[in-house]
Amino acid sequence: MTQSYRIETGGLINRNKKISFKFNGTSYFGYEGDTLASALLANGVHLVGRSFKYHRPRGFFGAGVDEPYAVVQLYRNGETEPNIKATEQELFEGLEASSVNCWPSVNFDIGAINNFLKIFLPAGFYYKTFMWPKSFWYKIYEPFIRKAAGLGVASTKHDKERYEHKYEYCDLLIAGSGPSGLASAYSAAKNGAKVILAEDKPRYGGSLLTSDVNIGNQSGKDWADGIISELKEMPNVTVKNRSQVFGYYDHNMLVMSEKVSDHLPKTKKYHPNKRLWYIRAKEVLISSGSIERPIVFGNNDTPGVMLSSAAKEYLKVYGVLVGKKPLVFTNNDSGYETAIEFKKHGVEPIVLDSRSNPQSEIIDEAKNLGINIKNSYVVVAAQGYKKVKSADVATISEDKKTLGKIENINCDCICVSGFWTPTIHLVSQSGNKTKFNEEIDAFVPGVSKQNETTLGAANGVFTLEETLKTSFEKGKELSKKITEKDNEISIPNVVEKKYSKHDKFWCVPLPKGKSYKRFLDFQNDVAVSDVEIALREGYRSIEHVKRYTTLGMATDQGKTSNLNGLQLVSEIENKVVPSVGHTTFRPPYTPISIGAIVGREVGKHSKPTRKSPIHNWHEEHNAVFVDAGVWLRPRYYKRGNETLFEASKREAKNVRTNVGVCDVTTLGKIDVKGPDAAEFLNRVYTNAWLKLPVGKARYGVMLREDGIVMDDGTTTRISENHYHMTTTTAQAANVLSHLEYYLQLVWPELNVNVVSTTEQWAGAAIAGPKSRDLLQKLFPKTDVSNEGLPFMGYVEGDLFGVKARIFRISFSGELAYEVNVESDNGRFMWEKIIELGEEFQIQPYGTEALSTLRIEMGHVAGSELDGRTIPYDNALEGLLSKKKDFIGKRSLQRAAFVAEDRQRIVGVVPLDKKN
Amino acid sequence: MSLISALNNVHAKGQFGDFEGKDDKNLLSISETTNLLILQIVQYKSSNSSLDNMQVDGLNLRDNPSLVSSNDNTRILWNGPRNWILVSQKKDTLNEIEQKFNDNEFAITDISHSKAIIEIEGKEAKEVLKKGCPFNFGELEKNQCLNSTYNGMSVTIDMLDDDPDKFRIFGLRSFGESLYHSITDASLEFGYIAK
Amino acid sequence: MLHIKCPHCGMRSQNEFSYGGDATVKRPELNKEVTDQEWDNFVYNRVSPRGKHLELWQHLSGCRQWIKVERDTATHEIFKTYKANEEIA
Numbered sequence A: 001m002t003q004s005y006r007i008e009t010g011g012l013i014n015r016n017k018k019i020s021f022k023f024n025g026t027s028y029f030g031y032e033g034d035t036l037a038s039a040l041l042a043n044g045v046h047l048v049g050r051s052f053k054y055h056r057p058r059g060f061f062g063a064g065v066d067e068p069y070a071v072v073q074l075y076r077n078g079e080t081e082p083n084i085k086a087t088e089q090e091l092f093e094g095l096e097a098s099s100v101n102c103w104p105s106v107n108f109d110i111g112a113i114n115n116f117l118k119i120f121l122p123a124g125f126y127y128k129t130f131m132w133p134k135s136f137w138y139k140i141y142e143p144f145i146r147k148a149a150g151l152g153v154a155s156t157k158h159d160k161e162r163y164e165h166k167y168e169y170c171d172l173l174i175a176g177s178g179p180s181g182l183a184s185a186y187s188a189a190k191n192g193a194k195v196i197l198a199e200d201k202p203r204y205g206g207s208l209l210t211s212d213v214n215i216g217n218q219s220g221k222d223w224a225d226g227i228i229s230e231l232k233e234m235p236n237v238t239v240k241n242r243s244q245v246f247g248y249y250d251h252n253m254l255v256m257s258e259k260v261s262d263h264l265p266k267t268k269k270y271h272p273n274k275r276l277w278y279i280r281a282k283e284v285l286i287s288s289g290s291i292e293r294p295i296v297f298g299n300n301d302t303p304g305v306m307l308s309s310a311a312k313e314y315l316k317v318y319g320v321l322v323g324k325k326p327l328v329f330t331n332n333d334s335g336y337e338t339a340i341e342f343k344k345h346g347v348e349p350i351v352l353d354s355r356s357n358p359q360s361e362i363i364d365e366a367k368n369l370g371i372n373i374k375n376s377y378v379v380v381a382a383q384g385y386k387k388v389k390s391a392d393v394a395t396i397s398e399d400k401k402t403l404g405k406i407e408n409i410n411c412d413c414i415c416v417s418g419f420w421t422p423t424i425h426l427v428s429q430s431g432n433k434t435k436f437n438e439e440i441d442a443f444v445p446g447v448s449k450q451n452e453t454t455l456g457a458a459n460g461v462f463t464l465e466e467t468l469k470t471s472f473e474k475g476k477e478l479s480k481k482i483t484e485k486d487n488e489i490s491i492p493n494v495v496e497k498k499y500s501k502h503d504k505f506w507c508v509p510l511p512k513g514k515s516y517k518r519f520l521d522f523q524n525d526v527a528v529s530d531v532e533i534a535l536r537e538g539y540r541s542i543e544h545v546k547r548y549t550t551l552g553m554a555t556d557q558g559k560t561s562n563l564n565g566l567q568l569v570s571e572i573e574n575k576v577v578p579s580v581g582h583t584t585f586r587p588p589y590t591p592i593s594i595g596a597i598v599g600r601e602v603g604k605h606s607k608p609t610r611k612s613p614i615h616n617w618h619e620e621h622n623a624v625f626v627d628a629g630v631w632l633r634p635r636y637y638k639r640g641n642e643t644l645f646e647a648s649k650r651e652a653k654n655v656r657t658n659v660g661v662c663d664v665t666t667l668g669k670i671d672v673k674g675p676d677a678a679e680f681l682n683r684v685y686t687n688a689w690l691k692l693p694v695g696k697a698r699y700g701v702m703l704r705e706d707g708i709v710m711d712d713g714t715t716t717r718i719s720e721n722h723y724h725m726t727t728t729t730a731q732a733a734n735v736l737s738h739l740e741y742y743l744q745l746v747w748p749e750l751n752v753n754v755v756s757t758t759e760q761w762a763g764a765a766i767a768g769p770k771s772r773d774l775l776q777k778l779f780p781k782t783d784v785s786n787e788g789l790p791f792m793g794y795v796e797g798d799l800f801g802v803k804a805r806i807f808r809i810s811f812s813g814e815l816a817y818e819v820n821v822e823s824d825n826g827r828f829m830w831e832k833i834i835e836l837g838e839e840f841q842i843q844p845y846g847t848e849a850l851s852t853l854r855i856e857m858g859h860v861a862g863s864e865l866d867g868r869t870i871p872y873d874n875a876l877e878g879l880l881s882k883k884k885d886f887i888g889k890r891s892l893q894r895a896a897f898v899a900e901d902r903q904r905i906v907g908v909v910p911l912d913k914k915n
Numbered sequence B: 001m002s003l004i005s006a007l008n009n010v011h012a013k014g015q016f017g018d019f020e021g022k023d024d025k026n027l028l029s030i031s032e033t034t035n036l037l038i039l040q041i042v043q044y045k046s047s048n049s050s051l052d053n054m055q056v057d058g059l060n061l062r063d064n065p066s067l068v069s070s071n072d073n074t075r076i077l078w079n080g081p082r083n084w085i086l087v088s089q090k091k092d093t094l095n096e097i098e099q100k101f102n103d104n105e106f107a108i109t110d111i112s113h114s115k116a117i118i119e120i121e122g123k124e125a126k127e128v129l130k131k132g133c134p135f136n137f138g139e140l141e142k143n144q145c146l147n148s149t150y151n152g153m154s155v156t157i158d159m160l161d162d163d164p165d166k167f168r169i170f171g172l173r174s175f176g177e178s179l180y181h182s183i184t185d186a187s188l189e190f191g192y193i194a195k
Numbered sequence C: 001m002l003h004i005k006c007p008h009c010g011m012r013s014q015n016e017f018s019y020g021g022d023a024t025v026k027r028p029e030l031n032k033e034v035t036d037q038e039w040d041n042f043v044y045n046r047v048s049p050r051g052k053h054l055e056l057w058q059h060l061s062g063c064r065q066w067i068k069v070e071r072d073t074a075t076h077e078i079f080k081t082y083k084a085n086e087e088i089a
């Protein structure tokens, strides 16, 4: 099998390695180093999809990230990924892809009927037609439109690929490895700066891969290769290809998506498919280059119409001819480079130049090669449905308003060059106030807001000599500020061709009596006529025109359409482009997989889990767990077929009749220490704390300054300057921050330290009429009688060689204790309690029984302390000290808080007093 | 008494991730560190004691951000202004401190059981840390420490060595399993030996 | 994501901090008689300026210190950060 559009030699592909792949079910082959696009073109495949609205046939328009058409569905290892640009997807063995946006097939698409009904689908059609009746929207209109207009199909299966994140810091982040990126990276690296150089394509070098220039007596590409291999050897430099810097955020944080395994048939197990880098850079150098813009003419969306730079790239990088009878339509010298490349490979191009008498070195070279050049000529319309067959061309008057007689030229592709648009997306995202440059008819960076500098074509500089000079200097200057080193770099000699001025011409007028669609936005099918309608209907702001017509809103984000849209609006409105202004550039610059954004936050990594040291015992004993914040707590211990209600009733009843044990490790614990600890607690809690003796616990309630109950719990005085505070599980972290706030900001004169000891202690609540008997067994050497350990008392004990703290506190109304041991001994304590409790019919109980017991006792729980209630609402007003001030006290005088009709917690007792 | 350390249930020995065909010496090694004395030491605001005179196990408390004072047994990590974390293999250091430090001037809190401790060693160790922690590890040197977060969990990271890089990662004990899963998951790409 | 200079620890990522509101509010002294209006001003009433704002942040997953940050609410530019007890210049 031969590839009829692949030239014999040349290109940067590896012709020794054939790669087979499938597109829409047909098998093809390409070579290592191909993209899906270049491999299809090599096989003469131009029809790859259908357009969004009219379902018109779609081919290839570009050769990279700017591609508006060739969006495909990709299949790999039984997985599928939608909306992949064929121009970016590298070929790998076994790749399978299919067209999107067409049904039943790309060759026969039912939706294309829209194309013949297009009179009904002008701008705003969806808004106007499908709005009424409103009830139709969700059920009828939306599903229909989605099916007809949708792009790819997202997989419904679990994504087996890994995606990872990484935080990185550097002195200079350089986005783009074209001439400016390489030069600035080189001089910065030589100054010892920590440099990250990011290139979105697989190959480094940017425009140097396709331009006919000479740097330091080498070809541009050889020079780029030399610089890259030198940079790769330097320890202070990270060079990354297949890595797109797609977002520029606050404080010089940029996000880059690295395709780690996207070009491979299969991701290595344990390796990520993509890695998202969060890069904080001291300085950012944007060397993102420029994108060629099209000239607008009739049927300019026909497959075979493409950017002239793309045709050149397919030829020089991939050795692929996009056609054998090419027409080059240009308003500047770039088109001639493409024509010359064709000619060199034995193909006869025709050049149509909208300029009347352009003169330059490169035009002379084209003439000398005998290329057919027609000046003051334009393409009026492409002819052909699924592929360009010919072009209607005509002369154009000097004022670009009048067309001459229409002639038809046979051709199989039309390569368009409407000059260059700097890629300023990152610049704009950084907050830079961009400005319009009349010289190049495009926006360029203006005043920086963050530490960002733009170089080369992205800055509107299109000569290599100037680009290299400023880039070497900038890299040096910025790195010198950081490293204070000043390494001399000699700037190499540059040989390049001088360009003549481009023609300020972007849209071919319609010939009389013709109504060709002239497209601005190729992916969203927005034509010149749509923008005209929007303006006629009164839309003025470019942001409104964008939304009404959907110009620039597709997945390519208008990379090739925005400026021509602006030109049109400014022309109709009789304004200059800068006053129309461009729409806001927002990240991401190019679509990013949802998987990459999510990273490893999937499955058990989606959120952290907190477990008590006794967790495994609960698991082994049929505990059913409940989320308490991020803690996992046993809700109940299931026996047989018990339901939640049956189990919790059994557990609660056993506490009332025998003894139960509950894991209370999750309760927040805070060590409050210092000479002023008592005074501090007295201000924090609503009740009095100055006279609590050592060895005693007290229940306390704390408020926020607005009078709302924040938390409750017991605090025990362990020694003179040491208190052990407990909080609810949910509020533990907030209470600690709250205490730190007062100690650091409000009462810095207090000598108090607070530190969380939640994890230091494993806790077990032992409750029920037989709890004291059990406690005595656990602590045979300790006096736990009512006298030895009275209500709200605290003693230390020895649990078979383990140091323990014993608190006599109860939230259930039963005789109850809480035992704490250091966490490593948590399970030991628990098993001892269960073992020695056996003779007392002990049962473990979970949070459900715990709540039941609390409610039966009339004690507040989480549901009451919900951040909306004051002490009165919870019948806690008895804990409000009248003698002292405390946090939130003043708020309790507010009219609403003393109103008589406030809701209040009440106890409910059955009338027969039995059940 | 039967002590169960924080990571006892998850830390299984063996080789994991992309280790095949790699020299054991080049793999990361991951282990749990147990049985350390860990104390928080805080000097109250009104304390006039000069830190120059306060020594623990021959080491001075120094109020320098990110600094770790260390000897073979003990490391004192800066934890905040006038706030340190002492980590020692010598349990009796607690007695020494309680004798030397007046409780009207210093708060000493035993948090030995509060932490899950992972040690990770190898030339890729910093890469593992970068996957979950937003700190600038390019700046971190041997005998420096920091507090930050790893996949949303608060951690203290102590750099023990730089040839190869070796770190001790302290997480809250209850988060131990999740932290261990995060660290080991991030290590799979490089391959690791769990010791 | 913001990059905040903790006056104790140095430059750190926003992930380590939590926000604490207006730093210019001063709590009335304990046991002092205050009018309803004064108390409301302390608890509730806040201006929401576009531009410079002195605010509290806690270096929660760091040194746990509350700090004051002078930040532009529109551009996120941070002009200066202060320790809790530092005089505001």
Ligand SMILES: [Zn+2]
Residues within 6 Å of the ligand: C006, C007, C008, C009, C010, C059, C062, C063, C064, C065
């Ligand atoms: Zn800090």
